[in-house]
Amino acid sequence: MSKIGVFICHCGENIGAKVDCTRLASTLGDHPGVASSIEYKYFCSDPGQESVKKAIRDNNLTGVVVAACSPRMHEATFRKACAEAGLNPYMCEIANIREQCSWVHNDNDKATDKAIDIVRSMVEKVKRNNNLQPIEVPVTRRALVIGGGIAGIQAALDIANAGQEVVLVEREPSLGGHMAQLSETFPTLDCSQCIMTPRMVEAAQHPKIRLLTYAEIESVDGYIGNFQVKVRLKARYVNKSTCTGCGECITKCPSKKISSEFDCGIGKRTAIYTPFAQAVPNIPVIDKNSCTYFKNGKCKICVKTCPLDCIDFEMQDEFEDLEIGAIVVATGFQVQNNAMYGEYGFGKYQDVITGLQFERLASASGPTGGKVQRPSDGKEPETVVFIQCAGSRDPSKGVKYCSKICCMYTAKHAMLYAHKVHGGKSKIFYMDIRAAGKGYDEFTRRAIEEDEAGYLRGRVSKVWLENGKLMVRGVDTLLGKPVEIAADMVVLATAMVAQPDAKEFAKTIGIGYDEYGFFNEAHLKLRPVESSTAGIFLAGACQSPKDIPDSVAQASASASKVLALFSKEKLEREPVIAVNNESTCAGCWGCVLACPYGAIEKKDIMDRSGKLIKRVASVNPGLCQGCGTCVTFCRSNSIDLAGFTEKQIFAEVMGL
Amino acid sequence: MSEPFEPKITAFVCTYCTYAGADLAGTSRLKYAPNVRIIRLPCTGRISPMFILKALQKGADGILISGCHPGDCHFTHGNYHARRRWMVFRALLAFTGIPEERIKYSWISAAEGLKFADLINSITEDIRKLGPFDQYHKLIEETQAPASL
C-alpha cells in the first residue's frame, strides 16, 4: 500500500498568493494513498527539507511529491533530501505548480483547480515509481585523440601532463596539421613553425603519449568510459623501429616531380618522403602511387641506399585494437576547392592561388625559401590582389557561413607581402572586415596604416589575362565605381570547409554533424566541446571554422572534460534507461533501427543444450540515453523506460 | 448568460524543449489560459499514441503534443521519429472521426516562452469554439453506466 507524502510549497508569495495551498493540501490529503499532505512557506530551505525528511521517517512514506517550482530547479535538492531520510531518491517527483501554474494564471480558483490536477496526477505517478539505482560504469583511463594538428597536440599534451595515458592518431605521415604549413601567424607575426614544432616534439617524446601517425580510425564501438577502437596503421614501407631519419633515401629517390601536398602543389617532393623537413616522426613513407618500383617493379634505389635495411616493399597495413575511455576529435578542416569560381581563373592561371598556397610561398621553409614569387615565372609580383570571401558567405556558389579567419590572414598576407617585397602594392577586395579578437582590429589597422594595404569594399566579377597581367575587375562600392586592376598575382581567401570525409567519419565514430559536415556540439553555448555522444569531445576546426587561439582553447577545454571523466573510477548516470522484457519481445528489431544511439543489441536466447530458441532485443545501459523512442515503437509493449514507464504515464494521464 | 465552455486539454511535451519553454513562460510571468495539463516526457519520441487515447478517455476535449524543433532534439532525432508517427496517427484518427482540429502538434524550443503562452491561448480558443467532444464523452459515459442485464 502506497504511503505518499505531499509537500506543498508556498514559495513565499510566488505560489501562495495565487494557489489556495490550504485547499490544495486538504484535497490531496483525502486522496487515496496519501499519508501526509502538508504546506510550508519554503520547502527548499533547510527547515523545509528537514520537515520533508521528518515526514518520511514519521510516516514511513513510500513516495514523495513536492508541489513547488519546476523540477529543473529543485528536483535534485529534494531527491537528495529523500535519500538522506532513507527513501530511494527516485521515489520523489516534483509537481510544477509555480512556473506552469501560479505564475501564468490570473484566476485564483482556476489556478488552484489546475494545481490540484497537477499534484494528483503526480501522486498517481509516484505510486508506480520504482526504486532505481544510478548506473555505474567503469572507466578506462586512456584517451584517444584523433588528429595531430595544433588542437589534437594541445589536447593530448594537456591530458598527458595530468598523468593520463593518451593515444594520438594522425592520418598523415607527420604531426603538424595545417598550422605547420603556415608562415607567420596573426596577430603577433611569430613564425608558425617556431611555435609549432617544439610542441610536436614534446608530444612525440611524452612518456604518456603513444603516437600513431599514418594511421586511421577503422571503427569505434562501446560507450563512454568503455570504447573499443580499431586503428588501421597504414603501411609506410619503411621500418619505423630501425629508421633513423637520415634522409639518404629521399635524396636518392629518382621520382622527384611529385606535387607536394604539404606545399599545396607549389613545391615538389619525392616518392619516398617526409611531408616537410621538421616532420615528427622523422620517418619517411613511400607513396605507393608514385613509386617507380610499385608502378614498374624496378628501381629499389632506396633499398640500396638505406644503410640500415629499413625499406620493406612487402609491408602490409596493420590493425590495432585499443581500449579507450574518452575520445577527443580534432580532425581539422580543408580549404575549399575554388574550381567553382571560373570567373576568378583559379586552376586556369597559375598565378591565381589560394591563401594557403600564399602561406607556403611566404614560409621560410617553403619551396621559394620565403620569397614571394609568382608560380608561373618566379618573378616577384609588383601588384597583388587579394579577394576575400572567396567561397565564404556565398550561398550561391560557396558556403553560407563566415570562415572567420580569412579577414585576419588576408591582412597578414598583405603585411608579409609589404615586408618581403618593398614597394609592392596590395589591393584587397572585401565585404566586411571582421577583426573581432584580442589585438585583431589593431592588426588590420596596422596593415592599412603602416603597410599600406589598399582595402576596396566590393566584390570581384572577373579575372582575365591580358598582356602578361592578371586583370581584376571589381567594384568599389564605397565610391560606387567599377575598378580594374592590373595585377601580377591574385590570392583567394578560400573558405574553410569540413574534411571531405567528415560525414563518413562522424558516422564511423557515432557523432552528429551539421549540413556542412562540421561536427555538432551537444549545446552551442553551454556544452560547446562535447559531442552529442557521451565521452566524445570536439576540438578545433572540425567543429566550426576557428583560428589557432580558439582551437587551442577548445582543445584544452576538451582535455579538461576528459580529465574530469578520468577523475573517477566509475561513472554514475541517471538510471533513466530502457529495459526490455525478453519474454514478450518479438524480435522485430524496430527498436534497434529507431534507437539514435545504437544502444539496442540483438541477443540470442539459448536453451540448456545451447540451441537457439529466439533472438530478442537487449538494451546496453551504457549506451542508452533514455529518450524512450524505442518504447513507443514497440508494438508488443515489451520495452519500457525506467523513470517514465508505461505504468507511470498511464497513471499520470488517468490521474488528471 | 451561461458560463463559457472551458475545454479540458492535455499536453504531452518533451522535457528539454517545450517543458523548458513552458517554464520560461512562467519565469517571464506571461499569462495564459488555465485549461492545459502538462505531462512531461523525456522526448517526443517517448510520446505514444496510446497516451492520446487515454487522455480522450479521461475526457480531454483537445490534446497538444509538442517538442523540440527539427534538428534540435536533445536525443538527436527522437522528434523526427515522432513527426512520422504523428503524420500517420492523425490521419488514422481523422479517418475514424476524431477531428484533426482537436489534436495539435507544435515545435516549441526552450527559448520560446512567448510562443508557448500564445499557443496555449490560441488552442484553448480553437477548442472552445469546437465545443466539448460530446461524441467521445458519450462513449465514456457508456462505460460508466451501471451494467444492465
Next chain:
Amino acid sequence: MSIEQLYRTRAKELLSSGEVKMVIGYGAGSNKERRRPLFITSAEECDKLVLDSACISNLSGYLLTEGLLSDEKRVAVFLRPEGVRALNVLAAEAQLDTAQIVIIGFDSPKGELKALEGSSVEEFTALITALKEITPETAGEEQLAKIEKMSPEERFLFWQEEFSKCIKCYACRQACPMCYCRRCIVDSNQPQWVNTSSHTLGNFEWNIVRAFHLSGRCVECGNCDRACPVNIPLRLINRKMAEEVLNSFNHFAGTSKTQEPVLASFKKDDSETFIL
C-alpha cells in the same frame, strides 16, 4: 494441364525430392466458395490440393507457426502477390528467413486463375514494384471515398456504428500474418492501455491500435476483413492507412526483404505541415 494440376505435380516434386518438408496450400472447404488451408508433408497427399479463384486467404502467417522454420528446412507455400509482400515484411522484421521459403505463386485477377513465375521473393520484385503504381480497384474504394467526404461527426457515427458490433474476439488479429507478437498490447494489463470491456470505447481503442500497428506494414490481403464475424469493414481502414504511408512517405509495404519499416525510420525533410 490446368494450373491446379501443374502445381500439384510441383508440390509432389518438392516433397519427394526432399527440397521442402511441407507444402502449405489450399484444400476443399465446406462448400464451393470456401477453401481451407492444407498442410502437406507427403507426396501422396498432394492430390488433395485445390487451386482456384476461391483460394483467397493469405497463407503466409502459417509460416510463423512456432517451431516450423526452426530446423532450417524449407517450406513451400501457395501465395498471391500480397502474400509475397507479406513474406518481405516478415523478413524485414526478422520473423523468417526467405531462403527457407519456396513460393508457389498465383493470382486471379478478375476471377481468372493464373500462375506466377518464380519461387523466391526476389523474383517477384518487378511484379510488386508494378503493383505499387496501380491504384487498387477494390470494392472498398467507392465506400472509402464516401467516408472521406463525410464530416468528422458523420465519420465518427459511421465507425461508432461499426465498432459497436465488435465483440473483441480478435479474429482479425489471429488471421493477420503481421500480428505475430507473442503478447499483443491488448493482452498487456500493466497498464491496461486498451479497454477490454465490451463497450464501444474499448472497441474504438482496439481498432485504432490495430490499424496503427499495421500502418506501413499491412499488405491488404484481406484476411482480417474476411475473418471478422460481425463484418466490420476493416479493409477500409487498412486501405486508408496504406494510402497515407504511400502518399506521405512513398512507402509500399513489402517491396523487398530489406525494406526499412516506415515508422522506425525517418527523413529529415518529412512533411510537417500539420505542426504549429
